[in-house]
Amino acid sequence: MTQDIEQAFETLKRGTVEIYSEKELKEKLIDAQKKGRQLRIKLGMDPTAPDLHLGHTVVMRKLRQFQDLGHKAVLIIGDYTARIGDPTGQNTTRPVLSGEDIDKNAQTYFKQAEKILDTSKEKLEIRPNGEWLRDLDLAAIIKLCSSMTVARMLERDTFEQRYKKGDPISIHEFLYPLMQGYDSVMIESDVELGGTDQTFNNLAGRDLQRINAQQPQIVMTMPILAGLDGIEKMSKSKNNYIGVTDEPADMFGKIMSISDEMMENYFTLLTDVPEDKIAELIDSEKTHPKKAKALLAKDIIAQFYDSEAAQQAEAAFEQVFARRELPDDMPETVMAAEPTPLSRMIVSAGLAGSGGEAKRLVKQGGVSVNGEKMSDPTAQIAPESGMVIKVGKRKFAKVVVK
Amino acid sequence: MTQDIEQAFETLKRGTVEIYSEKELKEKLIDAQKKGRQLRIKLGMDPTAPDLHLGHTVVMRKLRQFQDLGHKAVLIIGDYTARIGDPTGQNTTRPVLSGEDIDKNAQTYFKQAEKILDTSKEKLEIRPNGEWLRDLDLAAIIKLCSSMTVARMLERDTFEQRYKKGDPISIHEFLYPLMQGYDSVMIESDVELGGTDQTFNNLAGRDLQRINAQQPQIVMTMPILAGLDGIEKMSKSKNNYIGVTDEPADMFGKIMSISDEMMENYFTLLTDVPEDKIAELIDSEKTHPKKAKALLAKDIIAQFYDSEAAQQAEAAFEQVFARRELPDDMPETVMAAEPTPLSRMIVSAGLAGSGGEAKRLVKQGGVSVNGEKMSDPTAQIAPESGMVIKVGKRKFAKVVVK
Numbered sequence: 001m002t003q004d005i006e007q008a009f010e011t012l013k014r015g016t017v018e019i020y021s022e023k024e025l026k027e028k029l030i031d032a033q034k035k036g037r038q039l040r041i042k043l044g045m046d047p048t049a050p051d052l053h054l055g056h057t058v059v060m061r062k063l064r065q066f067q068d069l070g071h072k073a074v075l076i077i078g079d080y081t082a083r084i085g086d087p088t089g090q091n092t093t094r095p096v097l098s099g100e101d102i103d104k105n106a107q108t109y110f111k112q113a114e115k116i117l118d119t120s121k122e123k124l125e126i127r128p129n130g131e132w133l134r135d136l137d138l139a140a141i142i143k144l145c146s147s148m149t150v151a152r153m154l155e156r157d158t159f160e161q162r163y164k165k166g167d168p169i170s171i172h173e174f175l176y177p178l179m180q181g182y183d184s185v186m187i188e189s190d191v192e193l194g195g196t197d198q199t200f201n202n203l204a205g206r207d208l209q210r211i212n213a214q215q216p217q218i219v220m221t222m223p224i225l226a227g228l229d230g231i232e233k234m235s236k237s238k239n240n241y242i243g244v245t246d247e248p249a250d251m252f253g254k255i256m257s258i259s260d261e262m263m264e265n266y267f268t269l270l271t272d273v274p275e276d277k278i279a280e281l282i283d284s285e286k287t288h289p290k291k292a293k294a295l296l297a298k299d300i301i302a303q304f305y306d307s308e309a310a311q312q313a314e315a316a317f318e319q320v321f322a323r324r325e326l327p328d329d330m331p332e333t334v335m336a337a338e339p340t341p342l343s344r345m346i347v348s349a350g351l352a353g354s355g356g357e358a359k360r361l362v363k364q365g366g367v368s369v370n371g372e373k374m375s376d377p378t379a380q381i382a383p384e385s386g387m388v389i390k391v392g393k394r395k396f397a398k399v400v401v402k
Numbered sequence: 403m404t405q406d407i408e409q410a411f412e413t414l415k416r417g418t419v420e421i422y423s424e425k426e427l428k429e430k431l432i433d434a435q436k437k438g439r440q441l442r443i444k445l446g447m448d449p450t451a452p453d454l455h456l457g458h459t460v461v462m463r464k465l466r467q468f469q470d471l472g473h474k475a476v477l478i479i480g481d482y483t484a485r486i487g488d489p490t491g492q493n494t495t496r497p498v499l500s501g502e503d504i505d506k507n508a509q510t511y512f513k514q515a516e517k518i519l520d521t522s523k524e525k526l527e528i529r530p531n532g533e534w535l536r537d538l539d540l541a542a543i544i545k546l547c548s549s550m551t552v553a554r555m556l557e558r559d560t561f562e563q564r565y566k567k568g569d570p571i572s573i574h575e576f577l578y579p580l581m582q583g584y585d586s587v588m589i590e591s592d593v594e595l596g597g598t599d600q601t602f603n604n605l606a607g608r609d610l611q612r613i614n615a616q617q618p619q620i621v622m623t624m625p626i627l628a629g630l631d632g633i634e635k636m637s638k639s640k641n642n643y644i645g646v647t648d649e650p651a652d653m654f655g656k657i658m659s660i661s662d663e664m665m666e667n668y669f670t671l672l673t674d675v676p677e678d679k680i681a682e683l684i685d686s687e688k689t690h691p692k693k694a695k696a697l698l699a700k701d702i703i704a705q706f707y708d709s710e711a712a713q714q715a716e717a718a719f720e721q722v723f724a725r726r727e728l729p730d731d732m733p734e735t736v737m738a739a740e741p742t743p744l745s746r747m748i749v750s751a752g753l754a755g756s757g758g759e760a761k762r763l764v765k766q767g768g769v770s771v772n773g774e775k776m777s778d779p780t781a782q783i784a785p786e787s788g789m790v791i792k793v794g795k796r797k798f799a800k801v802v803v804k
Contacts, residue, residue: 084541087548138538138581139486145574146489150552150565153573163552171555171576172547178573179540 005029008069012220015062015269017196020203020219028190028218032071039071040125042189042205042217044180044198047082048095050105052112053241054300055225055234058269059193060116062222066191067118072125075113076183077106080130081176088170112244115304125187132186133179144178147211148204153177156200177201181208184217191218225269230259248301248313255297256317260289263296271299319371330396335383337401342367343377349389349397366392407431410471414464414622417671419598422605422621430592430620434473441473442527444591444607444619446582446600447515449484450497452507454514455643456702457627457636460671461595462518464624468593469520474527477515478585479508482532483578490572514646517706527589534588535581546580549613550606555579558602579603583610586619593620627671632661650703650715657699658719662691665698673701721773732798737785739803744769745779751791751799768794 009026019025032039043063052060063073085096097105110119110126117124136144153174154163162169177200184192184205192202199221206216224233227240234241242254258266260282267278281292294317298310333349340348346358346367361367362377368390369381387399411428421427434441445465454462465475487498499507512521512528519526538546555576556565564571579602586594586607594604601623608618626635629642636643644656660668662684669680683694696719700712735751742750745760748769754760763769764779770792771783783789789801 080540084544087545133540136540138482138535138543138577141540141543142486142574142577143489145577146572148573150556150561150571150573150576151568154552159552166553168551168553170548171550171552171580172544174552174573174576175540175544175547 002033005033011065011069012062014275015058015222017221017223018199018219019221020206024216025191025218025220032190038122039066039190040074040188041066041071042074042076042184042187042192044076044078044183044194045106045109047077047079047102047105047109048097049236050108050112051236052109052244053234053236054244054270055227055241057116057244058222058225059195060113061270062193062220064117067123071190072123073117074125074127074187074189076187077102077126077128079106079128080133081179083130087172090170091173115244127187129179129183129186132182136182141175144182144208145175147208148174148178150174177204178208181205185209185212185214188214189217190215191220193220193222195224196221197224223265223269226262226265228254228258230262242300244304248305248309249316251301251304252294252297252310252313252317255300256290256293258293260284263289263292266296271296271303273299330388330398332400333389333397334400334402337383339380339382341377342369342374342379342381345381345383345389346391349399351389351391351395351397361391404435407435413467413471416677417460417464417624419623419625420601420621421623422608426618427593427620427622434592440524441468441592442476442590443468443473444476444478444586444589444594446478446480446585446596447508447511449479449481449504449507449511450499451638452510452514453638454511454646455636455638456646456672457629457643459518459646460624460627461597462515463672464595464622466519469525473592474525475519476527476529476589476591478589479504479528479530481508481530482535483581485532489574492572493575517646529589531581531585531588534584538584543577546584546610547577549610550576550580552576579606580610583607587611587614587616590616591619592617593622595622595624597626598623599626625667625671628664628667630656630660632664644702646706650707650711651718653703653706654696654699654712654715654719657702658692658695660695662686665691665694668698673698673705675701732790732800734802735799736802736804739785741782741784743779744771744776744781744783747783747785747791747801748793751801753791753793753797753799763793 005026008029009022012025013019013022028039031037041063043059067073079099079102081094082097082102083099084094086094106128113119154160156177159169159173180201181204183189184202185208188209189205192205194202199219202217202219202221206219209216226232227234227238228242229238229240232238232240236243242251246254255266264278264282267273267281268275273281281287281295294314298307298314301310301313331350335345335348342362343352343355343358346352346361347355352358352361358367359377362374365373365375367374370388371390383399383401385399385401389397389399407428410431411424414427415421415424430441433439443465445461469475481501481504483496484499484504485501486496488496508530515521556562558579561571561575582603583606585591586604587610591607591611594607596604601621604619604621604623608621611618628634629636629640630644631640631642634640634642638645644653648656657668666680666684669675669683670677675683683689683697696716700709700716703712703715733752737747737750744764745754745757748754748760748763749757754763760769761779764776767775767777769776772790773792785801785803787801787803791799791801
């Protein structure tokens with residue numbers, strides 16, 4: 001194995017839970033290099049939940065790594081099954097969607113996915129699976145179903161639990177993994193990416209490709225990202241997520257709120273920070289956790305915006321953070337609503353004995369309004385109720401507009 | 403319930419193992435009478451095994467009873483699944499058949515079925531299920547599959563046994579009962595007939611009709627007929643069967659060979675002999691079993707041929723039977739091939755001392771040739787090698803033509 005292949009393999013392996021199999025992945029990488037061909041890396045897209053959060057980006061970042069190594073991302077839009085939904089109506093993650101809804105959702109998805117993926121034509125292929133699934137007839141479906149046994153299907157984690165508990169499993173639920181596997185056959189994928197919750201479905205693709213005389217795809221599983229609460233997986237419904245379209249300031253604040261224990265996971269799965277560097281960052285003897293989280297937050301924001309936005313988000317956070325340190329029992333000062341020079345406000349709030357002292361304090365950099373440091377004592381300020389004027393480290397006043 | 407409906411119900415109930423449910427069947431019969439409508443009675447035909455034997459006729463006779471009560475038989479030819487076969491190749495009862503084979507088999511089947519069913523247009527409808535199954539797409543199949551749970555499917559007798567034993571069950575095997583149930587929806591059947599081995603499949607039809615807002619079909623199951631050996635079910639492969647195209651003589655001989663214990667079952671399932679009469683026939687104090695079996699055999703032969711053929715079969719059997727009682731070590735008598743008067747033959751065979759004695763013996767009814775009683779001593783007989791002349795109870799001679 002040449003050094004660049006070795007390096008590529010290590011990059012790709014980072015953060016994965018399982019690779020079926022590492023040996024086959026290496027062989028594919030070598031073969032692709034030798035033949036100068038692109039590997040086809042499959043990722044399924046769920047058109048019922050188009051809004052992406054960081055949980056989704058874990059596999060998408062892996063997909064991007066493949067693209068950066070020259071390979072082709074093949075995104076499968078599950079439009080066919082979305083159009084059908086779950087006929088029993090029990091599975092709320094399979095609602096019936098109209099063609100219009102699906103198109104809209106796919107648009108939203110791709111607009112957001114652009115932030116992570118290389119969308120150039122030679123690096124990305126988008127295929128709705130209705131393209132081939134709508135042509136399947138009963139004979140083809142019977143053939144497809146003949147390739148998998150009931151026992152094997154019931155070994156699948158979620159089915160096994162439900163079956164043991166006596167919860168009903170409808171037979172059509174057995175069809176979905178087979179459809180997904182059939183997608184792999186149709187696009188001749190070399191690798192399929194997915195969360196660990198997709199392991200079974202993705203392995204079905206291996207089986208079906210084997211039966212159809214194709215080289216079985218490599219299956220790489222990525223961990224499910226924990227939500228901000230550190231308890232449940234990141235999801236919109238749990239409101240413990242960071243959306244990829246969140247404002248930089250929101251992203252920053254949310255990352256700062258995670259527990260110290262979660263940092264390593266987030267660094268590994270959401271950034272390219274090298275592993276030895278991560279080790280330093282999560283060692284509280286070497287790096288203050290607050291500082292490490294700020295670095296994590298800025299890294300992530302820079303991915304979706306740029307480093308300037310990341311810096312601004314940090315500064316804004318610091319301001320808010322500073323404001324949070326205000327005492328609860330600040331003296332109030334009643335003012336009229338008209339714009340007033342800052343120095344006069346300071347005096348009338350009783351924070352300086354004279355206009356001269358007030359001017360001096362401002363010029364020394366010891367005065368802030370709403371956490372924002374002021375430099376011009378003549379600045380015209382429009383008083384608002386709740387506005388906080390701070391002088392030095394310990395003198396505050398809260399404005400009440402009459 | 404009027405008396406005729408009561409009577410119809412009792413006729414239909416005869417020989418059944420289960421009716422799901424008797425109450426619904428009565429209601430349907432009453433409703434049909436009230437509205438002057440025909441009930442639609444479904445029976446599936448397997449195009450892979452066109453040759454009918456008495457085992458098949460058990461349900462067909464039931465179907466005929468419905469026809470005689472004015473209802474319509476709907477025969478479903480399973481052409482679609484026969485065309486697919488079993489993709490795993492494991493199930494030998496589902497070989498792949500060409501359209502030509504299926505047509506040929508169906509022709510054979512109907513030619514034989516004519517012996518049992520009323521084939522008039524208003525009493526019989528024939529539908530190949532490819533008519534609707536070939537149009538099913540994935541969406542429709544998913545919907546179909548959503549109506550049945552895995553647990554319910556695995557409760558099915560054969561699946562349960564195989565699952566417990568760890569034998570593989572392919573997922574496509576789950577589709578067949580659903581297809582069969584879908585047939586019921588498509589033809590809007592009122593009643594489905596089948597052997598007890600079809601109970602599960604036929605009940606699936608009830609479920610699917612309910613889901614499709616149809617009144618669920620009545621399911622009537624008939625016993626599986628034991629083969630001539632009384633051990634295994636009647637089947638061609640076990641060579642323990644009576645084919646409906648068997649010659650009368652074969653039918654007679656085969657029926658005579660069954661054990662006394664099997665008579666009741668055969669009388670009940672294969673004839674219309676009233677139940678109190680059957681009770682007499684199977685009581686060896688009242689009827690000699692040989693006589694009862696001969697009656698059974700003649701009844702069955704008369705169904706497939708006529709009563710004359712039945713009589714002839716009995717006579718032929720008696721001859722063979724009588725010949726079977728001949729001793730192995732008969733004296734032989736050599737004769738020329740020319741026709742000779744019977745009395746002279748008797749003398750030259752050494753079975754009488756004179757022509758006068760020979761004539762007397764014949765007139766007393768004590769002489770038979772090849773088991774046939776002779777009455778005319780002057781009859782010209784053409785001697786044949788192997789011909790047996792019997793005089794009284796114990797004197798025999800076997801002819802050898804020189």
